[in-house]
């Protein structure tokens with residue numbers, strides 16, 4: 133069954149390189165490798181400027197995924213791994229990045245990465261990944277002041293949405309858009325638990341609710357759940373949402389509505405935030421002579 | 424920093440919060456816990472700082488269950504980790 | 518005196534008819550789309566089996582998450598009390614009653630009369646209830662009735678990390694791909710479930726004897742894991758899934774003044 137569901141969950145694997153930059157002009161080249169449970173990223177930065185990166189699915193083993201991601205980030209450059217001064221491993225597989233000089237938890241890296249992407253005014257970051265959800269508060273230097281992780285329960289994660297997309301046979305990319313194609317906002321699904329919410333949704337469908345209305349009811353339940361998590365931590369402006377769900381405007385808009393705060397936008401792919409943070413950490417460590 | 428370890432699921436919110444600004448890294452909480460829920464880990468958030476206590480990765484998803492015996496329903500009791508901490512650095516959300 | 522107990526759960530509705538303390542009939546219906554209809558049907562069936570008419574019943578008490586949905590019930594009884602009362606009546610030595618249904622798990626510490634002294638409930642998370650085993654059987658691609666006996670064949674305990682039904686499904690699929698024997702996976706599933714239920718029950722002082730009721734008591738694999746984890750014997754009444762309904766019927770009898 134897991135196989136079938138993944139059909140509806142697709143995002144592009146890709147790599148990117150800054151065509152205008154020459155790495156030989158940089159003083160310090162560092163990298164961050166983020167091995168998550170669903171996706172992996174390798175980011176190469178020169179003097180804290182983004183130079184090249186890759187974003188791909190995590191394979192069955194962390195060391196292999198780390199190598200692949202790194203090779204792919206390096207692919208269109210004329211660099212080799214040896215040209216990188218310092219590599220930080222982060223994410224769930226951080227201790228299994230064979231070529232990393234140091235491992236740092238994803239929370240610390242994520243805050244640092246968000247600070248880099250959104251600027252020093254960022255205070256609260258909500259990261260909603262495929263299998264987890266984390267909320268981080270940080271100061272103007274990207275140092276964490278409080279955090280909270282939620283990776284035990286599928287509700288409020290991409291996986292929870294995936295189960296729904298599968299139940300309704302819609303593509304995961306379309307869920308956000310469809311959730312607004314409704315006459316009026318329905319009452320949210322009352323169960324938090326994905327298993328019970330799914331049963332509730334099936335019942336609603338049988339009662340004749342259109343698909344989009346069910347999607348809307350689930351999206352707002354998910355948004356509310358995340359909102360209550362954020363409440364525990366306290367939300368301060370500026371606020372941003374990263375991770376796979378950041379691409380689902382159906383959930384994002386509803387979180388913003390509850391918080392009464394608009395999330396900051398960025399042109400960067402937010403999936404690379406953790407790896408960017410790792411590379412930024414790397415540079416700090418090199419400068420401090422700790423590398 | 425307030426580090427919240429635990430989760431929220433359909434049944435409620437179960438977080439152990441460790442305030443690293445209050446914590447003096449004495450390790451008493453780790454020793455006091457009868458279920459091995461806590462461990463000392465490097466402080467990745469502040470590289471200069473000493474090790475800090477954290478909920479082990481293995482236990483983060485089930486503290487509602489693992490911590491249950493420390494929360495009897497028939498009498499008042501403070502969980503041993505909270506009791507052990509002289510700095511009031513540990514809180515439970517439930 | 519004839520009375521009825523009705524247990525309206527999320528999945529099933531169960532009806533028990535008791536005459537002067539003796540069970541005379543029972544019936545069970547899958548909760549359909551129209552809740553009220555399923556309740557009526559189950560009730561009618563139990564009456565027919567007993568050869569009785571509605572008017573013959575002195576009192577009817579409802580329990581279960583849908584206890585307020587029974588139009589013909591005289592009153593209601595909490596799920597916790599119903600399970601405890603029913604269990605202690607059937608197993609008089611029981612002082613700790615564990616009740617695991619499809620959507621909820623609970624544990625009660627009771628006195629000799631089956632009165633609840635303390636209780637704990639696990640609700641609204643499917644990982645702490647029978648739904649977990651159902652979903653895991655599906656992930657293993659075996660019928661639900663087979664998962665219990667299958668796990669008894671296992672000699673090896675392997676850990677199961679996921680604590681959420683959704684994530685556990687993926688974990689089971691991965692274990693199957695890694696060619697882990699299905700019996701070992703089945704045991705891991707029951708061990709995980711038993712461990713959650715027991716840690717929850719440890720918030721109470723677990724006094725022997727321990728009785729297990731509710732649908733999951735029919736699952737031999739779960740029972741075995743529970744015994745192992747508790748390191749105590751676990752007593753199971755016949756037809757454990759009817760115990761809460763039976764408890765409600767006993768309450769009906771005493772409320773109608775007949776004692777029990």
Ligand code: SF4
Nearest residue numbers: 285325326433642681
């Ligand atoms: S509430 Fe449901 S989705 Fe959340 S952990 Fe429990 S089983 Fe999983």
Ligand code: SF4
Nearest residue numbers: 446447449450452508
């Ligand atoms: S007992 Fe308190 S001060 Fe000591 S390590 Fe634990 S949290 Fe820190």
